[in-house]
Amino acid sequence: MQKKLFLLDAMALIYRAYYALIRSPRITSKGRNTNAQFGFTNTLFDLINKEKPTHLAVCFDTHAPTERHTDFADYKANRQEAPEDLLDSIPDIKKIIEGFNIPVVELDGYEADDVIGTVAWQACAKGYDVYMVTPDKDYGQLLTQPCIYIYKPGSFGNDSEILTAEKICTKWDIKRVDQVIDMLGLMGDAVDNIPGIAGVGEKTAAKLLKEYDTLENILANADNIKGALGEKIRNGKEAAIMSKKLATIITNVPVEFHEEDYRLKEWNKDALVEVFTELEFKTLGKRILGDEFNAFNAAPQSVQTDLFGNSVATKTPIAKKEAAPVITGEESVGLLTEHNIHNTPHKYELVQGKEAIEQFVQALLQQPEICFDTETTHIDANEAELVGLSFSFKKAEGYYVPCPADQNETRAILALFAPVFDSETINWVGQNLKYDMLVLKWYGVSIKGKIFDTMLAHYLIEPEGRRSMDLLSAQYLRYEPVHIEELIGKKGKTQGTMRDVEIEKVKEYAAEDADITLQLKHAFEPLLAAREVERVFNEVENPLVRVLTDMEFEGVKIDVNFLNDYSKLLETEAKKCEENVYAQAGVRFNLASPKQLGEVLFEILKIDPKAKKTKTGQYATGEDVLQKLAANNPIVADILGFRELTKLKSTYVDALPQIINSKTGRVHTSYAQAVAVTGRLSSNNPNLQNIPIRSDRGREIRKAFVPRDENHVLISADYSQIELRIVAAISGDPNMCDAFKQGKDIHTATAAKVYNVAEADVTKEMRYKAKSVNFGIIYGQGAFGLADNLGIPRSEAKEIIDNYKKEFVGITSYMDDTIKFAQANGYVETLMGRKRWLKDINSSNFTVRGYAERNAINSPIQGTAADMIKLAMIKIHNEMKKGTWKSKMILQVHDELVFDAVKEEVDDLKKLIIKNMTTAMVLPNDVPVEAEVGAGENWLEAH
CATH class of the missing domain: 1.20.1060.10 (Taq DNA Polymerase; Chain T, domain 4)
Structure with missing residues (x-):
C-alpha cells in the first residue's frame, strides 16, 4: 500500500475553523467559544476517515521571531490581534491532537510552512505521497516534486480539493510552481504584509513572468520595460528582492522525518473523552468514539452535593475567560453529568383506570404548581395523537397516564382531568409548552392557569445558547435524561412508534421529563431575576404562548388552484x-x-x-x-x-x-419563539418570513393565502417604519423625532437635511439614497457598504454619511453611547429589558469586536420592535377573547399581522387592531407609533 503522509498547517486550519462559525458560535454552558476546537476536530477526523493516511503530523508556528522578522521588521505587522477565543483554543487543540496520538512539530525561529516544506521534501524522497493540509496559497511553490500535493479541506458545503502542480500553474497562470515565489515577490502578499512592487498586481506579474521567466530577470531587464510599469519595477527593485525572500518557504529546517514517529497509532481514548467532555462535544464525541464516549468519568473529582443534598464526587468544571459576566448558575457544569435514572432515587408511578385517575386529579388540585408534558405520535402538534400525559409537582416524583389508541377513550380520560385544566390557580410548567397546549387543543382542552415555559426562560437567560431539554438538564442539573432514541431507536417522535414501546419504559421516560423540567424551572427562576429579564418573560414571552397556540391551531387557507396555475x-x-x-x-x-x-x-x-x-x-x-x-x-x-x-x-x-393539513385543509405554520437572538419570531412549514415581497413575481405568492370562505376577508395590519421610529425614540435625536411628530415622510425629511435642500426640492434619487442611509446606519453600514449598495463612488457615500451624522447628532451619540455601555456592562437591552450578551465587545481583534459593536447598535432596535409586536398580539388576542369575536388572528410576519375576519366584523376589528398596535408600547420622547390596515380577498390585496 502506498504510504501517505498528511502534514497539517495548524494555525491556518484553526483560523479557518474559528471564522467559519463566527456568526453562529458554539458556546459551552460555561460561556466558552469552541468554534476553533470543534472545526479543527471535525477536519482532522474527516481527513483520517476519508483519506486513510498512514502517517500524519500537525505543525504549529511558535511565538519566537523568525529570520523573516529580522530581515523585515514589518513582516506580518499589519495582522490584527487574534481573537481571544481563538488563542484560548490552542491548548485544547493540542490536547486533542495528543489524544489522537499524532505528533506536534514546531521549532522556534521557523514558521509552520517551513517545517511542513522540509518534512514534505524529506518524506517525498523516501517514497511517500505527501499532502500539505492548508488553505494557504504560498504552499504552491513546494510542489516541485510529483509526490507532493496541497490538500484544501472542504468548507461551507464544498468538498475538499487536492491541488497538483498543474492546477497551481493554471491558477497562477505560470509555467512552473517555483514561479509562485516570483509572483509573490512582484505582487506582494497583503496577508503577511509582504510589500512586493507597488502597483503590480497578479495579472501584470503573470504577464511579466511569461516574458522574463524569473523575478531576477525582470529586474535585470527593467530598463527595457517601457512606461509607468518599467518605472514601478525600477523603483521597487529592493522591495521585490526582499519580498521574494520573505515569501520563500525554507526547506532545510533542522527537523528529521522519522517514519515511526509519524505513523498513525491507536488513539488515547481516555484523553479524548476528557477533552471532549470539557468542550461539551457530546454529539461529535459519540461520532468519533462511539459508545465508548462517556461524559461521566472524564474530569478530576471534587466534592459537591447531588440533586438531593448528598455529598458526591463530581467533575470540576473548566475555568472560563469572559469579556462579560455570563450567569448560568453555580451548579451548571455542562456535560459533566453525574446523575441519571439508574443512580438517582426517584418515584415514577403509572396512573391507570378511572378510579386511580380521579384520586390523582384530587391530588393535583391541591398543588399550586404542576409540570406537564405530553407523549405523542408526531413531532408536528397538528398531526399528533396523544400517547400519554405526564405530571410532576415534587422533585424526583413523576406520574404517567397512558392514553389508548382509541381516541374516544383518550377524550374520556381527558374529561376526567377537566377540573385540573380548568383551574385558574395552578401554575403550569413545561418545556416548549406551546406544543403540549396545541396537542390538547385538538382534543378541545385548554389550560386556564398561568404558565412557565422553561425553554423560554432559558432563551431570555442565554439568548444565543442551545436549549434542548437534554442539554439544559446536563447543564443545570448535572443529570442525563433517558434519550428517546433508547426507546424508539431513532431521533424524534415518529408516527406510531411511541405506542410500540413497553409502557413501563414510556413511564420512566415521560415521568422523568416532567420531573426534570420542574427542576429546571426552579433553577431558572433565580437566574431570570439575576439577569433582570423577569419583566419580558412575564409580560411578553409567556403570555405569547397562548396567542401562538391559537394562531397555529387556526392556520390559513391556501388557494391550490391559483398555485397550480x-x-x-x-x-x-x-x-x-x-x-x-x-x-x-x-x-x-x-x-x-x-x-x-x-x-x-x-x-x-x-x-x-x-x-x-x-x-x-x-x-x-x-x-x-x-x-x-x-x-x-x-x-x-x-x-x-x-x-x-x-x-x-x-x-x-x-x-x-x-x-x-389533511384534517383541516389549511396550512398551519409553526412559530419559534426561542430562536432569533433579537426576539423576533421565526416560522417554518412554511417559513413566512422568507416569502418574497420585493419583486412582483414574489408578491404574487401572497394571492394564494385566502379567507376561509366567502363570508370572510383577510385583514393585514402593518407597523409603519417602526424600527426608524424606535431609533428616533431611543436616541432622542431632535430632527428625527420632530419629523415623526409632524407626520413627515421620514426619508424625504432625511434627504432634505443631508442634501441641505427644502423638502419640496428633494428628488426621487435623493430620497432613495437617504432611505438607504436610514436603514443602513442602524445595521452598522459604512461608506464602503453604502457605496456598494447604491452603486455610487465611495467618496460620495462618505459625504452622505458624514452629512447624516452632522444633521442627526442624536443618532451618532446613541451609537457611541450604546457601544460604551456594552463595553462596560457586557450587554445591551431593549426598552422592555430583553438583553443580548456580547462577550466579544472588548475583543482586541477588530473583526470580532466590530461584529459585536454592530450587534450592540442593532439589537436594542430590532429587539424593541419584536417586543412591541408581541405585546400588540397579546393585547389584541386578549381583547378578542373577552368579546364575542368570530374573526381570528392567523399570521405574523415581521411587523405585520394577518387576520381571517368575518365580513361584518371588519370595520370594528380594524379599529381594535390599530388601537392595540399603536398603544402596545409607548415610545420615549413622544415619538408616535403608527400602523396601517387593509382588507382584501387575499393576502396581497389586503396588504
Missing part, C-alpha cells in the same frame, strides 16, 4: 429565460451549475475581466455579483430571472400544497 406560468417564464441565456451565450450548459455558469460568463463571454473566484477556485456567481453586472449585460438579467422563477416555483408555489 401560477406554477405553470413560472415554468413557462423560466424556460423562456433559460433559452434566452443559451441564445446569448451561444452554447447550452447546465444553467443551475454555478461552475459552468461562471465559465460561460467569464471565460467564453468575458463579461467581466476582473471576475473574482471563490475559495474553491470557481468563479463567484452569487446574486450580489450578478446584480452589479446586470445593467450592461442582458444575459445576466435572464440568469437572475431564471433563478428567481425556479426558486419561487420549487420553494413556495409547488411546496405549499404539499403541507396542507
Whole structure:
C-alpha cells in the first residue's frame, strides 16, 4: 500500500475553523467559544476517515521571531490581534491532537510552512505521497516534486480539493510552481504584509513572468520595460528582492522525518473523552468514539452535593475567560453529568383506570404548581395523537397516564382531568409548552392557569445558547435524561412508534421529563431575576404562548388552484429565460451549475475581466455579483430571472400544497419563539418570513393565502417604519423625532437635511439614497457598504454619511453611547429589558469586536420592535377573547399581522387592531407609533 503522509498547517486550519462559525458560535454552558476546537476536530477526523493516511503530523508556528522578522521588521505587522477565543483554543487543540496520538512539530525561529516544506521534501524522497493540509496559497511553490500535493479541506458545503502542480500553474497562470515565489515577490502578499512592487498586481506579474521567466530577470531587464510599469519595477527593485525572500518557504529546517514517529497509532481514548467532555462535544464525541464516549468519568473529582443534598464526587468544571459576566448558575457544569435514572432515587408511578385517575386529579388540585408534558405520535402538534400525559409537582416524583389508541377513550380520560385544566390557580410548567397546549387543543382542552415555559426562560437567560431539554438538564442539573432514541431507536417522535414501546419504559421516560423540567424551572427562576429579564418573560414571552397556540391551531387557507396555475406560468417564464441565456451565450450548459455558469460568463463571454473566484477556485456567481453586472449585460438579467422563477416555483408555489393539513385543509405554520437572538419570531412549514415581497413575481405568492370562505376577508395590519421610529425614540435625536411628530415622510425629511435642500426640492434619487442611509446606519453600514449598495463612488457615500451624522447628532451619540455601555456592562437591552450578551465587545481583534459593536447598535432596535409586536398580539388576542369575536388572528410576519375576519366584523376589528398596535408600547420622547390596515380577498390585496 502506498504510504501517505498528511502534514497539517495548524494555525491556518484553526483560523479557518474559528471564522467559519463566527456568526453562529458554539458556546459551552460555561460561556466558552469552541468554534476553533470543534472545526479543527471535525477536519482532522474527516481527513483520517476519508483519506486513510498512514502517517500524519500537525505543525504549529511558535511565538519566537523568525529570520523573516529580522530581515523585515514589518513582516506580518499589519495582522490584527487574534481573537481571544481563538488563542484560548490552542491548548485544547493540542490536547486533542495528543489524544489522537499524532505528533506536534514546531521549532522556534521557523514558521509552520517551513517545517511542513522540509518534512514534505524529506518524506517525498523516501517514497511517500505527501499532502500539505492548508488553505494557504504560498504552499504552491513546494510542489516541485510529483509526490507532493496541497490538500484544501472542504468548507461551507464544498468538498475538499487536492491541488497538483498543474492546477497551481493554471491558477497562477505560470509555467512552473517555483514561479509562485516570483509572483509573490512582484505582487506582494497583503496577508503577511509582504510589500512586493507597488502597483503590480497578479495579472501584470503573470504577464511579466511569461516574458522574463524569473523575478531576477525582470529586474535585470527593467530598463527595457517601457512606461509607468518599467518605472514601478525600477523603483521597487529592493522591495521585490526582499519580498521574494520573505515569501520563500525554507526547506532545510533542522527537523528529521522519522517514519515511526509519524505513523498513525491507536488513539488515547481516555484523553479524548476528557477533552471532549470539557468542550461539551457530546454529539461529535459519540461520532468519533462511539459508545465508548462517556461524559461521566472524564474530569478530576471534587466534592459537591447531588440533586438531593448528598455529598458526591463530581467533575470540576473548566475555568472560563469572559469579556462579560455570563450567569448560568453555580451548579451548571455542562456535560459533566453525574446523575441519571439508574443512580438517582426517584418515584415514577403509572396512573391507570378511572378510579386511580380521579384520586390523582384530587391530588393535583391541591398543588399550586404542576409540570406537564405530553407523549405523542408526531413531532408536528397538528398531526399528533396523544400517547400519554405526564405530571410532576415534587422533585424526583413523576406520574404517567397512558392514553389508548382509541381516541374516544383518550377524550374520556381527558374529561376526567377537566377540573385540573380548568383551574385558574395552578401554575403550569413545561418545556416548549406551546406544543403540549396545541396537542390538547385538538382534543378541545385548554389550560386556564398561568404558565412557565422553561425553554423560554432559558432563551431570555442565554439568548444565543442551545436549549434542548437534554442539554439544559446536563447543564443545570448535572443529570442525563433517558434519550428517546433508547426507546424508539431513532431521533424524534415518529408516527406510531411511541405506542410500540413497553409502557413501563414510556413511564420512566415521560415521568422523568416532567420531573426534570420542574427542576429546571426552579433553577431558572433565580437566574431570570439575576439577569433582570423577569419583566419580558412575564409580560411578553409567556403570555405569547397562548396567542401562538391559537394562531397555529387556526392556520390559513391556501388557494391550490391559483398555485397550480401560477406554477405553470413560472415554468413557462423560466424556460423562456433559460433559452434566452443559451441564445446569448451561444452554447447550452447546465444553467443551475454555478461552475459552468461562471465559465460561460467569464471565460467564453468575458463579461467581466476582473471576475473574482471563490475559495474553491470557481468563479463567484452569487446574486450580489450578478446584480452589479446586470445593467450592461442582458444575459445576466435572464440568469437572475431564471433563478428567481425556479426558486419561487420549487420553494413556495409547488411546496405549499404539499403541507396542507389533511384534517383541516389549511396550512398551519409553526412559530419559534426561542430562536432569533433579537426576539423576533421565526416560522417554518412554511417559513413566512422568507416569502418574497420585493419583486412582483414574489408578491404574487401572497394571492394564494385566502379567507376561509366567502363570508370572510383577510385583514393585514402593518407597523409603519417602526424600527426608524424606535431609533428616533431611543436616541432622542431632535430632527428625527420632530419629523415623526409632524407626520413627515421620514426619508424625504432625511434627504432634505443631508442634501441641505427644502423638502419640496428633494428628488426621487435623493430620497432613495437617504432611505438607504436610514436603514443602513442602524445595521452598522459604512461608506464602503453604502457605496456598494447604491452603486455610487465611495467618496460620495462618505459625504452622505458624514452629512447624516452632522444633521442627526442624536443618532451618532446613541451609537457611541450604546457601544460604551456594552463595553462596560457586557450587554445591551431593549426598552422592555430583553438583553443580548456580547462577550466579544472588548475583543482586541477588530473583526470580532466590530461584529459585536454592530450587534450592540442593532439589537436594542430590532429587539424593541419584536417586543412591541408581541405585546400588540397579546393585547389584541386578549381583547378578542373577552368579546364575542368570530374573526381570528392567523399570521405574523415581521411587523405585520394577518387576520381571517368575518365580513361584518371588519370595520370594528380594524379599529381594535390599530388601537392595540399603536398603544402596545409607548415610545420615549413622544415619538408616535403608527400602523396601517387593509382588507382584501387575499393576502396581497389586503396588504
